[in-house]
Amino acid sequence: MAITVGLLISLVLVVGALVVVNDWRWTIPLLLGTELCRIGLTWQTVNVVKGSTVWPLLIAQAVAALSAGLILLITALNFTKDYSPAELDEFALLELRRAARRAQHQRGLVTGRWGASIVPFGGVVLAGLATWLLSTFYPVARQQIVDAGWIFLLLCGLLILITALDVLKLGLGMLVLVASAKLLYLGVAAPQSVLHVGLLELLSLMLAVIVAYLSGLLYGRLHTLEFGSLFEQH
Amino acid sequence: MATGWRERRNRYQILFKQLGTVRTNTVTHAMIYLLLILFPLAAAVGAFVLRRDSTLTGWLGVAVLASELWLALSVPINQPAQLLDLSINYNELGRLFLATFSLSSLALALLTTLVPQGENFVAILLLIVGLSAAILIVQEPFVAAVVLLLASLAGSLQLVDQPAGSAVLLRPQTLGMALKYTLLVALGGVLLLIGVVLATAFSTQLARSGPTLTNAVFGLLLVGFGIRFGLIPFHWWLPDVLDETPPAAMFLHVGMLTILALPVLLVVLQTQPQLLAGNATGHHLILGLGGLSVLGGSAQALLTLQARRAIAGLAIANLGLLAIGMALSTIAGIGAVLLGALNHVFSMALIALGLTLLERDVPGRREQAGALRERSLAALAFLVGILLLLGVPPLSGFTPRLLLIHAMQGQGVLVGSLVAAALVLSSLAGARLIARMLLQPRDMPTIRSLFSDDLDRLGMVAVPYAPWGVRILIVLLASFSLGLGLWPQPVVMELDDIARAFPFLSR
Numbered sequence: 001m002a003i004t005v006g007l008l009i010s011l012v013l014v015v016g017a018l019v020v021v022n023d024w025r026w027t028i029p030l031l032l033g034t035e036l037c038r039i040g041l042t043w044q045t046v047n048v049v050k051g052s053t054v055w056p057l058l059i060a061q062a063v064a065a066l067s068a069g070l071i072l073l074i075t076a077l078n079f080t081k082d083y084s085p086a087e088l089d090e091f092a093l094l095e096l097r098r099a100a101r102r103a104q105h106q107r108g109l110v111t112g113r114w115g116a117s118i119v120p121f122g123g124v125v126l127a128g129l130a131t132w133l134l135s136t137f138y139p140v141a142r143q144q145i146v147d148a149g150w151i152f153l154l155l156c157g158l159l160i161l162i163t164a165l166d167v168l169k170l171g172l173g174m175l176v177l178v179a180s181a182k183l184l185y186l187g188v189a190a191p192q193s194v195l196h197v198g199l200l201e202l203l204s205l206m207l208a209v210i211v212a213y214l215s216g217l218l219y220g221r222l223h224t225l226e227f228g229s230l231f232e233q234h
Numbered sequence: 235m236a237t238g239w240r241e242r243r244n245r246y247q248i249l250f251k252q253l254g255t256v257r258t259n260t261v262t263h264a265m266i267y268l269l270l271i272l273f274p275l276a277a278a279v280g281a282f283v284l285r286r287d288s289t290l291t292g293w294l295g296v297a298v299l300a301s302e303l304w305l306a307l308s309v310p311i312n313q314p315a316q317l318l319d320l321s322i323n324y325n326e327l328g329r330l331f332l333a334t335f336s337l338s339s340l341a342l343a344l345l346t347t348l349v350p351q352g353e354n355f356v357a358i359l360l361l362i363v364g365l366s367a368a369i370l371i372v373q374e375p376f377v378a379a380v381v382l383l384l385a386s387l388a389g390s391l392q393l394v395d396q397p398a399g400s401a402v403l404l405r406p407q408t409l410g411m412a413l414k415y416t417l418l419v420a421l422g423g424v425l426l427l428i429g430v431v432l433a434t435a436f437s438t439q440l441a442r443s444g445p446t447l448t449n450a451v452f453g454l455l456l457v458g459f460g461i462r463f464g465l466i467p468f469h470w471w472l473p474d475v476l477d478e479t480p481p482a483a484m485f486l487h488v489g490m491l492t493i494l495a496l497p498v499l500l501v502v503l504q505t506q507p508q509l510l511a512g513n514a515t516g517h518h519l520i521l522g523l524g525g526l527s528v529l530g531g532s533a534q535a536l537l538t539l540q541a542r543r544a545i546a547g548l549a550i551a552n553l554g555l556l557a558i559g560m561a562l563s564t565i566a567g568i569g570a571v572l573l574g575a576l577n578h579v580f581s582m583a584l585i586a587l588g589l590t591l592l593e594r595d596v597p598g599r600r601e602q603a604g605a606l607r608e609r610s611l612a613a614l615a616f617l618v619g620i621l622l623l624l625g626v627p628p629l630s631g632f633t634p635r636l637l638l639i640h641a642m643q644g645q646g647v648l649v650g651s652l653v654a655a656a657l658v659l660s661s662l663a664g665a666r667l668i669a670r671m672l673l674q675p676r677d678m679p680t681i682r683s684l685f686s687d688d689l690d691r692l693g694m695v696a697v698p699y700a701p702w703g704v705r706i707l708i709v710l711l712a713s714f715s716l717g718l719g720l721w722p723q724p725v726v727m728e729l730d731d732i733a734r735a736f737p738f739l740s741r
Contacts, residue, residue, distance in 0.1 A: 138447060138486055140432060154428070161417065170417060177424040184428060185376075188435040199380040206387050210416060217394055218409055228408030 003042045008145050011037035015156045015176065016124040020117045024076040028069055031172050038149065038179050042186050045143050057197060061182075064201035068175060068208040075212040076168055079219035098229055104155035120163050127155035146187030153180035166225040167218055171211030178204050197228050264315035267324050267371050269722055270332070274302055274364035281357035286398045288350040295343030295356040299325040302363060303336035320372055324331040327572070327732045328370035330725075331497060333578045335366050337488060338583035341707055342482050348704060349590055351482045352395025359486065361388050366494055375505055378498045379430045383423030386462065390416040392483055393475065411474040415487075418461055418471045426458025426498070433506045439735075445513075448457065452509050452516045455502060456523070458663035464488070464553055465523045466530040473534075480592070481586035488549050489582025493575045496556070500736070507738035510563060520561035521649070527554025528656035545585060546668045548623045551660045552578055558653065559638050567641035568733040569726065574634035581622035584711055587704070590615025592671065596699050606672040609699050613672045615708045618715055625657075625662040630718035633726060 021027055039061050130212040135147035153176055160173030182200050186192060215225055222229060281291045306329060314323040339359050346356055365385040369378045393412040394404060412421050431449045460468040465618040475487050503510050510516050535547025552574070559571035591612030592605050606613040618629065625635035635657075642650055718725060733739065 010620045024713070064469050067633065138450075140447075157424075158421075161421065167413065172422075174417070177421065181424050181427045181431065188431055189376075193319060195320065196376055196380075198375065199384075203380060203383060203387075206384060207420065210387055210390060213391060214394070214409070215411060217404060218413075221299070221404055221406060221409060226412055227410065230406050230413065 003039065004145055006209075007037055007040045007044060007149060008149060011041060011149055012152060014127065015153060016121075016128075018176065019124050019156050019159050019163065020120045020170065022165065022169060024080065027169065027172055028073050028076060031072070031175060032065065032069045034153075034176065034179060035069070036062070038059070038183050039065070041146065041149050042183065045146050045187065057194065061197070061201060064204055067190060068204045071205075071208040071212050072168060072171060075215045079215050079225055103218070105224065120159065123159045123163070127152060127159060130155060141184065141187030142190075143187065146183060150180045150184040150187065153177075153183060165228065167215045167227055168225055170227075171207065171215075174207050175204055253663050263310065263313040264317050264322060266309050267322050268317065270302070270309060270324070271364055271367045271371060273305070274298060274360045274367065278357045278360035278364060281360055282354060285353040285357060288353065288356075288398055290346075290349050291356040292343055292347035295346065295360060298342055298360060299336050299340040300364065302311070302367075303333060303340060305445055306332040306336055306367075311375050314645070320374055320377065320512075323373060324371050325732075326728055327500075328373075330572070330576060330728070331370055331493075332367055334579050337711075338485070338489065338579050339363055339397050341583050341587055341711060342485055342705055345587060348701060349594055350397040352392055354395050355392060355482060357397075358388055358392040359695065360488060361385070362486065362494075366490070368676055369494060369497055369501075373501050373504075375430045375498070375502045376427075378501050379423070379427045381495055382462065382498050383420070383427065385494065386419040386491055387416070387421060389487055390419060392486060393479055393722060395483075405478070406563055408478045411471075411478040414639060415471045415475060416441055418468075421610060422458045422461025424458075425454050426462070428540055429455035429458055430502055433502055445515075448513060448663065449515050450507065452513060453519070455499070455509070456516075456519055459495055459499050459502060459731040460523055463492050464527075464550055465557055466527040466550060466554070469527070469531075469550055472550060473543055476542045476546040476549075477540070481589040484545075484589075485582045485586035488546075489586070491675070492553060493579050494663055496571070496575050499560075503738045504736060507736075509738070511738040513523065517561050520557055524554045524557030524559075525649070525652050525656075525710060527551065527557060528653060529554075529659070530657045532659035534661060536659050536666070537717055541671055542669060544619075544663055545589075548620070548660055548664060548667075549578075549582070551656060552581075552623050555635075555638060555653070558649075559634075559641065562638075562641045562645065563739050564641050565730060565733045565739060566637050568736060569729045570634045570637035570641055572729045572732065573630075573637065573722075577631045577634060578620050580711070580715060581619045584615045584619030584622065584708075584715075586619075587708060587711075588612050588614070588619055591704070592616060594699060602675060604673045604675055611705045611708050612699065614712055616671060617668060618712045620664050622715060624661055626661075627718065628719045628723065629716045632719055633722040637726070 008119055011034065014030055014037055018027055018030040021030065030215045034076060039058055041059075043058055131148050131152040134151050135144050139147055141147045141150070157173050157176035157180055160169060160176060178200065183196075185196065185200065189196070218225060218227065218230075247638065277294065281294055282292050284294065309324060309329075311324050311326060311329055314321060315324070342358055343359060345351075352358075362385050365381050365388070367383050369385075372378065372381075390412060393409060393415060396404065430452055432447075433455065457468065459465075461471075464472040470490060476484050479487070531547045531550030531552075531554055533547070535544045535551065538544050538547065556571050556574050556578070559567045559574065561567075593607060602608075606617075621629050622631035625631040638653075642653065
């Protein structure tokens, strides 16, 4: 029980940090931490599949999580490099300046209003409160800890989608949402199917690939991963 | 004694033979059903490898989709089998949907041989047809929801796809649209998935918690479905997709993938009928979303000056009518939904065909009159597509409207007048769109003004705007739609039988 509670607290802290922090050097390891906590929670609370197939299933989940993290890490390493202005033509430089202005403006807005982290931090606190209330009054899974885990992941995933400023962070938000669905499935379904778990892991990998592809296109076009300038009225 | 033993042995031999036949048949049917799923998926890998040659991949797509259509129509139905611990079955509904998807996709693949689409277009089209077959055959809510999400995400890659060797830079607006689409589709898919997981556990975990949790689960399902189906207020992605993508991609997202959400919802409601049966709040929610979409979509189509935005509005209004049919939960209502859904796919395929040929720039071709005169068959495809969306008789779009009006009897004046107002609005918008697109002269500068002397002589040479294969296909599709509109009885009877089997309907 102590281990389970410890895993839940770790999950809450790691996912909370993932909402607040914006730098990919922190967010990608935090995503891996989230996945490991989720897998640990699954291992502790859910009889995944009776008998000897527990470990292969958990290892497969860990490998899929590591692969998704690796895809995003390679994406971040490739598409956040400093550019050389000498290699760019005037159109690329124009868009670069526009994106930089937009990013500076957005940063100024956020900093000017609440400080960079106060809104996400407040959101995390509210999500925690909502999680406690929902898991207490509307239990769905076999154990309340699993309920708390998936609801918190779902709410924080939505928070990340709302507060994200770049494509990588958006991708992380979508992966957190999928992680929430995985935890719910393993906490509710009986008996669990290997095919279902495999499909969910495939979904995570596909999302990571799509985020990497879109990041590549965005960086190739605007030389930044921030998407604010995409929605400017031209 | 010996005679009795021989008789028993003979009886057992006959029994074993029968069992063997049953087992062989079950395995054979499972394999054939698996072929329906894996054949387009394997061909998609081939199309991806050959993606640099758009003509070749186009013809590959045509061949594969023609074979898939033939398979879809000839494979025996209602032969349940087991595969990987899953019950699989290919029923009448699956056959209708898969045949419609294959036929419409075939038309678009044929178009790819003429007008290069994105280099991965055929591969993604085949992938989505294969995943659609998986949804229709596996018929398990969880698998169907995950596969729908996978298909939608695969489709999002197609939005930023450029033709092979294209020198044109991707517009930032296109990237923004693709990002918005991916985000919304992923969000909707995950909510649908969570709703499905909760609904599956409904009987054991949620039943004792009362109607609050039933409504919450239904709400999650409805939001996920609403985003994928493009219902107002979850429709943000749909007009942008129509604005920013080539018509073929428009068919994929607004024609096929939106309608693919319907079998997923039907499978969920088939396994958990208590989510809708006797759930008044659920009925009102779907009815509200449908009504909002019908009115909002029609108004948007009428008010906008952009042709593609008007098409988006008409599509949203049509999808809203399908949602209203779902909310009615009667046999006639569900019949209208199923027939309307198949019509929606056909209409989007025809609009995509027509729009591609109308927007195509043909070097050396001189045009001064409206498209109806200059590009008659392209105009016919567009016209029939729009008329199908509007439900104008005698085309096949009229029958679902008639069924819906029949199903709405006894629903009150408010619902009836709302739908009537929306139909009037969408008809006005459709008439305006047709007049603008087909009757007005094209506003692009003609080459005549630049080199009038030389081109006056060339004026006698008619450069074709589409090859004969595409023209014949347009005529066939339009005739099919007309035929189905004039003799709808066989399909309506079949859909009636299908609808009677749904357990969530009010009798």
